[in-house]
């Protein structure tokens with residue numbers, strides 16, 4: 001992939017630590033020659049994220065809380081001042097109260113429904129609004145989704161509903177921004193052990209289930225998600241927009257338990 005992203009500049013939102021999907025994507029983009037800026041969420045993450053991204057020579061490392069419009073405005077203003085324009089944005093951000101990522105979806109509270117939707121779905125549109133203005137020569141936006149958007153997955157609950165809305169918003173954004181050669185896609189990643197995933201009830205069971213039952217008989221890595229994001233963010237994906245690319249070892253294609261899988 002050497003040189004694939006040479007001359008391209010983009011923002012990575014959602015690195016929390018070295019296990020983050022956003023970090024796998026950042027590494028793939030860096031190796032391909034992209035120039036990167038990062039956002040992290042508040043001082044708690046700053047301590048971990050600033051030293052982590054340092055070896056990638058980031059142009060900017062900024063504090064940004066996506067629930068705060070002023071914080072988003074300041075992020076894109078800083079990028080405009082630094083670069084003038086931008087070629088891509090990676091949005092790898094989601095949140096829900098973990099007390100509601102177990103038990104029944106029907107018990108979701110209105111407060112957590114609104115918060116989960118705002119952070120996990122609306123924030124991508126809020127980012128797209130601001131990125132559009134800086135994507136003067138076209139661009140590519142990628143967000144992260146999960147199969148719980150399409151089918152009921154245990155404990156995923158309100159996040160499944162938020163991801164379904166996120167995938168729908170990818171299609172609407174693709175139509176709105178396509179005239180400006182801005183592409184909008186999501187990656188539906190298989191389960192990976194990250195900080196966010198640890199909030200989902202029985203996550204280890206979900207990992208094992210995917211390992212036994214996906215066509216490739218394994219789970220996926222953040223590096224593999226990173227390489228697929230590289231495809232969507234680079235000119236290799238130039239005719240792809242409004243797409244939800246499954247990077248899940250094929251799990252989404254399966255309708256029944258693998259008969260050879262051990263009992264769980």
Ligand code: NAD
Pocket residue numbers: 013014015016017019020021022040041045064065066067091092093094095119144145146147188189190191192193194195196197
């Ligand atoms: P992660 O915990 O490493 O990343 C989640 C990020 O969201 C963190 O960096 C956190 O700071 C950020 N965030 C949450 N609320 C925010 C706010 N208000 N403002 C700014 N940032 C905020 O976990 P991850 O698994 O790498 O998650 C990245 C994305 O991938 C999420 O959208 C997640 O739903 C999605 N995803 C994860 C999996 C998985 O199994 N890990 C599978 C499919 C999709």
